Amino acid sequence: MDLRCTTDNYEQLYARWLVNPGRLLDVADYQPGMKVLDLCGGTGAVSLECVRRGADPDTLTLLDLNPRCQDMRIHQLQGDANHLGDVFGEAQPDCHGRYDRIVIRQAAAYLDWHVFMVMWLRGLLAKDGVLVFNTFRRPRWSLQTYKFNGRRYFEASWYFGRTVYHVQASPGLGWDMTKFRWFSEEDMRRRLDRFFNVAVLTNDKTQTWLCTRRER
Numbered sequence: 001m002d003l004r005c006t007t008d009n010y011e012q013l014y015a016r017w018l019v020n021p022g023r024l025l026d027v028a029d030y031q032p033g034m035k036v037l038d039l040c041g042g043t044g045a046v047s048l049e050c051v052r053r054g055a056d057p058d059t060l061t062l063l064d065l066n067p068r069c070q071d072m073r074i075h076q077l078q079g080d081a082n083h084l085g086d087v088f089g090e091a092q093p094d095c096h097g098r099y100d101r102i103v104i105r106q107a108a109a110y111l112d113w114h115v116f117m118v119m120w121l122r123g124l125l126a127k128d129g130v131l132v133f134n135t136f137r138r139p140r141w142s143l144q145t146y147k148f149n150g151r152r153y154f155e156a157s158w159y160f161g162r163t164v165y166h167v168q169a170s171p172g173l174g175w176d177m178t179k180f181r182w183f184s185e186e187d188m189r190r191r192l193d194r195f196f197n198v199a200v201l202t203n204d205k206t207q208t209w210l211c212t213r214r215e216r
Contacts, residue, residue: 019105019106019134019206019208021045021046021048021049021103021105022049023134023208024046024103024105024132024133024134024208025046025049025050025053025101025103027132027201027208027210028101028103028130028132028210029130030050030053030101032050032053032054032055032056032059033055033056033059034055034059034100034101035059035060035061035098035099035100035101035126036050036055036059036060036061036099036100036101036102036103037061037063037098037099037101037102037103037124038050038060038061038062038063038103038105039063039102039103039104039107040063040064040104040105040106040107040108040111041062041063041064041105042064042105042106042107044062045105046103046105047060047062061099096123096124097123097124097125097126097127098124098126099124099125099126099129100125100126100128100129100130101129101130101131101132102121102124102125102129102130102131102132103132103133104131104132104133104134105133105134106134106136107133108133108134108135108183108188108209109135109136109182109183109184109188110180110181110182110183111183112181113183113187113188113191113192114191115191115194118191118192118194118195118196119195121195122195122196122213122214125213127213128212128213129212129213130210130211130212131196131209131211131212132208132209132210132211133208133209133211134206134207134208134209135185135188135206135207135209136205136206136207137202137205137206137207139159140158140159141156141157141158141159142155142156142157142158143155143156144156151170151171151172151173152170152171153168153169153170154167154168154169154170155167155168155169159182162181162182162183162184162187163179163180163181163182164179164180164181164182165177165178165179166178166179166180185200185207188209192209192211194214195213195214196211196212196213196214197211197212197213197214198210198211199211
């Protein structure tokens with residue numbers, strides 16, 4: 001099977017925040033043969049790292065809302081990652097208790113961590129399954145410039161309430177502003193603690209979350 005992934009500038013422009021997918025798999029104690037859900041998988045870095053470690057692609061499911069992922073040569077389900085209850089549709093019952101590992105790289109703080117999503121994630125895991133994801137430690141505000149492919153970019157962001165406002169501009173390209181909900185560590189932990197045993201590993205810029213099913 002020819003495995004490849006397409007990408008835009010995401011990996012390069014946001015490299016300062018990206019976590020090595022191998023680190024997440026190490027924390028999850030991933031072993032080839034485990035069934036993995038690469039949730040919000042983007043360019044497929046986690047899935048491709050599983051393959052590099054000897055995984056059969058049939059054990060991997062990549063889910064992302066971005067249409068560029070249609071070019072992934074990995075089993076994939078399309079859906080809106082911000083409304084996870086609608087992702088699997090008719091296939092959802094078949095996924096109950098299916099996955100040994102669920103891995104979310106970078107996207108966790110953008111998700112809507114309501115109680116039903118947390119219950120749904122727990123339900124997807126096998127009895128001894130593990131959910132692992134990372135977040136980056138966002139400052140209240142930031143202002144910086146950087147170069148990419150010889151072009152200078154200006155970037156500013158500020159965090160107010162549960163919303164992040166983000167502006168990017170480049171001479172000749174204009175500017176763009178986006179906003180998105182941002183769930184803090186306290187928000188996520190409060191929701192996860194009801195259904196998972198949670199451990200958080202912290203370094204200078206990122207946090208890695210290791211969540212095991214809490215049996216009720």
